[in-house]
Amino acid sequence: xxxxxxxFLGGAAAFTAATLAAPAVIGQAKPRVVVIGGGTGGAxxxxxxxxxxxxxxxxxxxEPNATYYTCYFSNLYIGGFRTFExxxxxxxxxxxxxxxxxxxxxxxGVDRDAKTVTLASGEVLSYDxxxxxxxxxxxxxxxxxxxxxxxxxxxxxxxxxxxxxxLKAQIxxxxxxxxxxxxxxxxxxxxxxGPYERISMVAHVLRERNPTAKILLVDPKEKFSKQAxxxxxxxxxxxxxxxxxxxxxxxxxxxxxxxxxxxxxxxxVEKVDVCNVIPGQQAGRIAHVAGVTExxxxxxxxxxxxxxxDENVYVLGDASAQGDMPKSGFxxxxxxxxxxxxxxxxxxxxxxxxxxxxxTCWSLIDTEDxxxxxxxxxxxxxxxxxxxxxxxxxxxxxxxxxxxxxxSLGWYAGITADIxx
Amino acid sequence: MRQARFIATMTLLxxxxxxxxxxxxxxxxxxxxxxxxxxxxxxxxxxARNRIGPxxxxxxxxxxxxVEGFKYSKSMARMGSDGLTWTFETLDAYIDNPKALVxxxxxxxxGLKDPQDRADLIAFIREFSDKPRDIPEAEPSIVTSQPQLxxxxxxxxxxxDFGEYLASECGTCHQGDGSDQGIPSIVAWPEEDFxxxxxAYKQKxxxxxxxxxxxxxLTDEEIAxxxxxYATLEPQ
Ligand SMILES: Cc1cc2nc3c(=O)[nH]c(=O)nc-3n(C[C@H](O)[C@H](O)[C@H](O)COP(=O)(O)OP(=O)(O)OC[C@H]3O[C@@H](n4cnc5c(N)ncnc54)[C@H](O)[C@@H]3O)c2cc1C
Numbered sequence: 001x002x003x004x005x006x007x008f009l010g011g012a013a014a015f016t017a018a019t020l021a022a023p024a025v026i027g028q029a030k031p032r033v034v035v036i037g038g039g040t041g042g043a044x045x046x047x048x049x050x051x052x053x054x055x056x057x058x059x060x061x062x063e064p065n066a067t068y069y070t071c072y073f074s075n076l077y078i079g080g081f082r083t084f085e086x087x088x089x090x091x092x093x094x095x096x097x098x099x100x101x102x103x104x105x106x107x108x109g110v111d112r113d114a115k116t117v118t119l120a121s122g123e124v125l126s127y128d129x130x131x132x133x134x135x136x137x138x139x140x141x142x143x144x145x146x147x148x149x150x151x152x153x154x155x156x157x158x159x160x161x162x163x164x165x166x167l168k169a170q171i172x173x174x175x176x177x178x179x180x181x182x183x184x185x186x187x188x189x190x191x192x193x194g195p196y197e198r199i200s201m202v203a204h205v206l207r208e209r210n211p212t213a214k215i216l217l218v219d220p221k222e223k224f225s226k227q228a229x230x231x232x233x234x235x236x237x238x239x240x241x242x243x244x245x246x247x248x249x250x251x252x253x254x255x256x257x258x259x260x261x262x263x264x265x266x267x268x269v270e271k272v273d274v275c276n277v278i279p280g281q282q283a284g285r286i287a288h289v290a291g292v293t294e295x296x297x298x299x300x301x302x303x304x305x306x307x308x309x310d311e312n313v314y315v316l317g318d319a320s321a322q323g324d325m326p327k328s329g330f331x332x333x334x335x336x337x338x339x340x341x342x343x344x345x346x347x348x349x350x351x352x353x354x355x356x357x358x359x360t361c362w363s364l365i366d367t368e369d370x371x372x373x374x375x376x377x378x379x380x381x382x383x384x385x386x387x388x389x390x391x392x393x394x395x396x397x398x399x400x401x402x403x404x405x406x407x408s409l410g411w412y413a414g415i416t417a418d419i420x421x
Numbered sequence: 422m423r424q425a426r427f428i429a430t431m432t433l434l435x436x437x438x439x440x441x442x443x444x445x446x447x448x449x450x451x452x453x454x455x456x457x458x459x460x461x462x463x464x465x466x467x468x469a470r471n472r473i474g475p476x477x478x479x480x481x482x483x484x485x486x487x488v489e490g491f492k493y494s495k496s497m498a499r500m501g502s503d504g505l506t507w508t509f510e511t512l513d514a515y516i517d518n519p520k521a522l523v524x525x526x527x528x529x530x531x532g533l534k535d536p537q538d539r540a541d542l543i544a545f546i547r548e549f550s551d552k553p554r555d556i557p558e559a560e561p562s563i564v565t566s567q568p569q570l571x572x573x574x575x576x577x578x579x580x581x582d583f584g585e586y587l588a589s590e591c592g593t594c595h596q597g598d599g600s601d602q603g604i605p606s607i608v609a610w611p612e613e614d615f616x617x618x619x620x621a622y623k624q625k626x627x628x629x630x631x632x633x634x635x636x637x638x639l640t641d642e643e644i645a646x647x648x649x650x651y652a653t654l655e656p657q
Contacts, residue, residue: 324562
C-alpha cells in the first residue's frame with residue numbers, strides 16, 4: 001500500500017496532462033508499470049504483465065517505432081529466404097487486445113527517486129515498477145573511422161530495419177568479382193552466431209549472382225559460436241569464397257575509411273565494395289541515463305531481473321549483465337517472463353515461481369542447412385549460470401539439417417506470437 | 422486452503438532453493454584467493470605457458486592431458502585418451518582429491534576439501550575459458566541442482582496454474598493456438614501421454630536435444646503441472 005501512495009504523490013508532483021487524463025482517482029490508483037522499449041524483451045514483458053494481471057496493472061509501453069522489425073531472420077532476408085515484410089510486427093494486438101497503452105516516442109530521462117520517466121514529448125509518466133529493455137547501442141570509437149553517420153555508407157544492419165535493406169541492396173549491387181567485407185564485433189555482442197550466419201547468407205547470394213566475388217571477414221575474436229559448423233558449411237557450400245582474418249593476423253586492429261571504401265587491417269589497406277561494420281556494443285543509452293549500469297551493461301539480480309542498483313527497476317535482454325545467457329531474442333523473451341512474474345507478484349501479490357531460463361539459437365548456412373545451439377540456465381547468487389548445453393554436430397545428414405531449419409520457422413512463428421500476441 | 426498451502430510450500434521451496442544453488446555457483450573473486458595455492462605451478466591468463474604444470478586457460482571442455490608440449494604423467498595421458506574431459510564436475514573431483522581421480526598424477530596437491538571453496542576456485546578458473554555468454558555451446562558453469570522436494574511440495578502435482586507459468590517457456594516454440602509449423606503442437610495432449618513423453622526426453626530415451634534439455638531440468642511435479650495445463654487447452 002505504501003508505495004501506491006508514494007506513486008500517487010510522485011504523479012501529482014509531476015502533474016502533467018498524462019496523469020490528469022488517466023482514469024486513476026485519488027487513493028485508488030492502479031499500480032503502474034512503464035516499459036521502455038517495445039522490442040523482444042520489452043514487448044514480451046508488457047504482454048505478460050497485462051495478460052496475466054487481467055487489467056489489474058496499468059501497463060504503458062514506450063517505443064518510438066510503429067513497427068518492430070526482428071533482427072532474427074533479418075539475415076535470412078538478406079539471403080533471399082524471407083521478405084522484409086515478414087520481419088515486421090505491429091503493436092496493434094498489444095494495445096487492442098491486452099489494453100496496453102503505447103506511447104509512441106522515446107524515453108529521455110528517468111528519475112528513480114520520483115519514480116518517473118520523461119518522454120521526448122515532454123510528458124512525464126510515473127511508475128511503480130519500471131522495465132528498461134532498450135537493446136544495444138554501439139560504443140563510440142569502437143571501430144576507428146566509423147560512426148553512426150558512416151552507417152549510411154558502411155551499414156551495421158545490426159538493428160533491423162532500413163539498415164538491413166541498405167546492406168542487402170549494396171550486396172546485390174556489388175560489381176562482378178567485388179569484395180564484401182565484414183568487421184565482426186568483439187565480445188560480448190547481441191546474437192553470438194549472428195555475424196557468421198550473415199556471412200553464410202551473403203555467400204549464398206553471391207554464389208547465385210556474383211560467383212567470383214570474395215568475402216573478407218575481419219574478426220577480433222579467436223573463436224566464435226558454432227565455429228566448426230560454420231567452417232564446415234562454408235567449405236562445403238562456398239569453397240574458396242570466404243577468408244577470415246582472426247586476431248593472429250591483425251583482425252583486432254582495424255579501422256575504416258567510408259569516403260574511400262577502404263579498410264585498414266593491421267596496417268594493410270584493402271579496397272572493398274561493401275563494408276558491413278558491426279561495432280562493439282553496450283546497453284542502450286536510456287539504461288545509462290537511468291543510472292543502473294556499471295560499465296557497458298546493467299547488472300541484474302539473477303532471480304528476478306531487477307537491477308542491482310534499484311529493486312523497482314528491471315533491465316531485460318541485451319542491455320542486462322546477468323551472467324551466462326547470450327544476448328539473444330530467445331534469452332530476452334525468457335528473461336521477460338521471469339521479470340513479468342516478479343512484477344505482478346510485487347504489485348498484486350500473485351504467485352511467484354522459481355525462475356527458469358533457456359535459450360536456443362538457430363542459424364541457416366545454406367538452403368535447408370540449419371543448425372542450432374542452446375542451453376538452459378539457473379539463477380544463482382552470483383549470476384544466471386548455464387547448467388547444460390547442446391549443439392548440432394558436424395557431418396549431420398541433409399535430412400536432419402532440413403528438419404532443424406524447419407524448426408527455426410516454427411520457432412519464429414511461436415516467439416513472435418508470444419511477444420506481440 | 423490448497424492456495425494457502427501452496428504459498429507456504431512455495432516459500433519453503435524458494436528458501437530451500439536459494440542456498441542450494443548458491444553453494445554450487447562459485448564466487449570468482451573469492452576463488453582468486455585460492456588460486457595462490459595453484460600459481461606456484463600453473464599459469465593462467467593471456468601470457469600463460471607451460472611451467473611445472475600446464476596453463477589452465479581454456480580448460481573447461483578440454484580433454485585431460487591435451488596441452489601441447491606439456492609432459493603429462495602416464496596416468497593423466499591415459500585418462501585423456503579414455504575420454505576424461507574437464508568440466509565443473511571433473512575439476513571439482515580432481516581438486517577435491519587429485520589422486521582419487523587420476524591415480525598417478527604428478528600434481529602434488531593435497532586437495533581443497535570445502536565444496537564452496539572448490540566452487541569459488543573453479544569459478545575463478547572458469548573466467549579464463551570460453552564464456553557461455555559468448556559461446557553458448559561452451560561447457561556449463563555449474564551442475565544443475567534439483568532441490569529435494571518436501572512431501573508438501575508434492576501438492577504441486579498436476580497444478581494447472583503452475584503449469585501455465587511453466588508453459589510460458591514452452592510457448593516460445595510450441596504455439597498456444599495449436600498450430601503446427603515445423604514444431605509440433607502440444608495443445609490438448611492427453612495428460613498421461615504428455616507425462617510419459619516428457620519423462621522419455623528427461624531420460625534421453627526420446628531423441629531431440631532441445632527437448633532433452635528442457636525436460637531434463639523439470640521435476641516430476643513440474644511435468645505433471647505442465648501436463649495438467651496443456652490438457653485443459655483447446656486447439657483454435
Ligand atoms: C543479425 C541478427 C540476427 C539475430 N538472430 C537471432 C536469432 O536467430 N535468435 C535470437 O534469439 N536472437 C537473434 N538475434 C538477437 C536479438 O535480435 C536480440 O538479442 C533481441 O532483439 C534483444 O531484445 P531486446 O529487447 O534486448 O532489444 P531489442 O529487441 O533491440 O528492442 C529494443 C527496443 O527498444 C527501443 N528503444 C531503445 N531505446 C529506447 C528509448 N530510449 N525509448 C523508447 N524505446 C527505446 C528500440 O526502438 C527497440 O524497439 C539476432 C540479432 C541480429 C542483429
